[in-house]
Each structure stands twice: as C-alpha cells, then as structure tokens.
Amino acid sequence: MTRVVVADDQALVRTGFRMILDETGDIAVVGEAGDGLDALAVVARTAPDVVLMDVRMPGIDGIEATRRLRSAAGPGRPPHVIILTTFDLDEYVYAGLRAGAAGFLLKDTLAADLVGAIRAVASGQNVAAPTVTRRLIRHFVDGSPTVRNEAAAAALTARERDVLLLVAQGMSNLEIAHRLVVTEGTVKTHVSRLLAKLGLRDRIHAVIYAHQNGLV
Known part of the structure; x- marks a missing residue:
C-alpha cells in the first residue's frame, strides 16, 4: 500500500x-x-x-x-x-x-x-x-552548448543504451518492459545502472543527457 x-x-x-x-x-x-x-x-x-x-x-x-x-x-x-x-x-x-x-x-x-x-x-x-518535459529539454538543451561524454556513454551496455533511448522518449518502466520483452524489475535494474554510469541523478536528467548527446 x-x-x-x-x-x-x-x-x-x-x-x-x-x-x-x-x-x-x-x-x-x-x-x-x-x-x-x-x-x-x-x-x-x-x-x-x-x-x-x-x-x-x-x-x-x-x-x-x-x-x-x-x-x-x-x-x-x-x-x-x-x-x-x-x-x-x-x-x-x-x-x-x-x-x-x-x-x-x-x-x-x-x-x-x-x-x-x-x-x-x-x-x-x-x-x-508533457509540457513540463518539453520545456525542460528546451531550457537545458537548446539554450546551452552540447555536452558530450563519450567515455561514460561507451561504458553502457547495448541493453542499457536501448533503455536510455526509451527513457528519453518518455516511456515508463512498464512500457519499456513491454517493448523489450523483459520484466519491469529488469528495466529498473538497467535504469539504476545507467544512471550510475553516467553520473545522473534521475530520469529527467537522463532525458536531458540523451538530448544533449544527440542520442535522440
């Protein structure tokens, strides 16, 4: 509960x-x-x-x-x-x-x-x-120089990169699980690991990161 x-x-x-x-x-x-x-x-x-x-x-x-x-x-x-x-x-x-x-x-x-x-x-x-997410992206991406972090991105596994792209599209863990045909718990694990590898605080910052680095 x-x-x-x-x-x-x-x-x-x-x-x-x-x-x-x-x-x-x-x-x-x-x-x-x-x-x-x-x-x-x-x-x-x-x-x-x-x-x-x-x-x-x-x-x-x-x-x-x-x-x-x-x-x-x-x-x-x-x-x-x-x-x-x-x-x-x-x-x-x-x-x-x-x-x-x-x-x-x-x-x-x-x-x-x-x-x-x-x-x-x-x-x-x-x-x-959705309107908030769009404005956050404009504020942190369009109004600032592109930030590249190839070393951190290279540390992601192929599946973690897939999950990052879907997070950046605004999908929930459950939606990502359905798309990738895995369990929601597996998605949560991937999200936690990719946030740690990229040094990001949360999913919103993951969306910003993906846009700043040209992944979406």
Whole structure:
C-alpha cells in the first residue's frame, strides 16, 4: 500500500484527490495539510511514501516545504514529492526540481495519470507533465552548448543504451518492459545502472543527457 499525504490550501481540492485515490485499492491517503508548515508536521506524524504538494500555500510555500522534507535528517527515507499546481510556470518547475521534487504535474491532470504518477514516483521513478518535459529539454538543451561524454556513454551496455533511448522518449518502466520483452524489475535494474554510469541523478536528467548527446 502506497501512503500519501495531500497538501493543498483548498479543502475541496484535498477532498477531490482523496476521493480519486481512495478508489484505487493500493493507495491510501494517510493525512492532509492546508499549508507548508502543516505539511511538515503531518509528514512527520504519518511517514508517507509520497506527498502531493501544492505550490501556493500560506506560511511556507510548497517549494520550501519540499526542500525541507527532502533535506531533513533522521531515520527512514524522506517521502517523494509530486508538486501539483494550477500555474504552469518555469520558475516553479526549476525551483521544484532543485528542491528535490520527483515530479511536477498540473492540477488538470487526468485522474488516471495522477494515480499512475504516484505509483511511478513511489517505485523510484520521476514524472513530469508533457509540457513540463518539453520545456525542460528546451531550457537545458537548446539554450546551452552540447555536452558530450563519450567515455561514460561507451561504458553502457547495448541493453542499457536501448533503455536510455526509451527513457528519453518518455516511456515508463512498464512500457519499456513491454517493448523489450523483459520484466519491469529488469528495466529498473538497467535504469539504476545507467544512471550510475553516467553520473545522473534521475530520469529527467537522463532525458536531458540523451538530448544533449544527440542520442535522440
């Protein structure tokens, strides 16, 4: 069971998310918060796997709350954070990623996509709305010189390179598994190894790397 905390200053939004997630059977909303400070307290009390974090909230905003959650020392692993907002603004995207968010979705995201994103993030993947991914690529690739790292790329096995190309196309681990006719666990292993070999933090950076190095 994936444990989720919903942090949003609008009670109606929190209720809507809870109704969607309670229908899944494998995701449980274990707490709600109406502002950033409350979110920190609820997370400390409930130890969720994932936090759905609004950006604009009273007190400290969702970006600062994310930074504090992801940098907090203590027993156990800090929760993954998916930032949810009505405002599709670059400043939120970049600030959220720097704060350690594992995903960035808009509040008009379809219910099925929201559920899928929570499951993906809980399993260690990163997610982003398609419009966000496209802008990240433009920001980090089109506006910067091409970065080549042939030595690191040469260390990849043929299968790891295949997986990298599919990750760069925006496929999930399950989709890659179906494409390559392997198990999802095998894909996760390949992703972990290629990230380590290339010195990349997460899947989003793998997408950027693939574009910067002319692989896609």
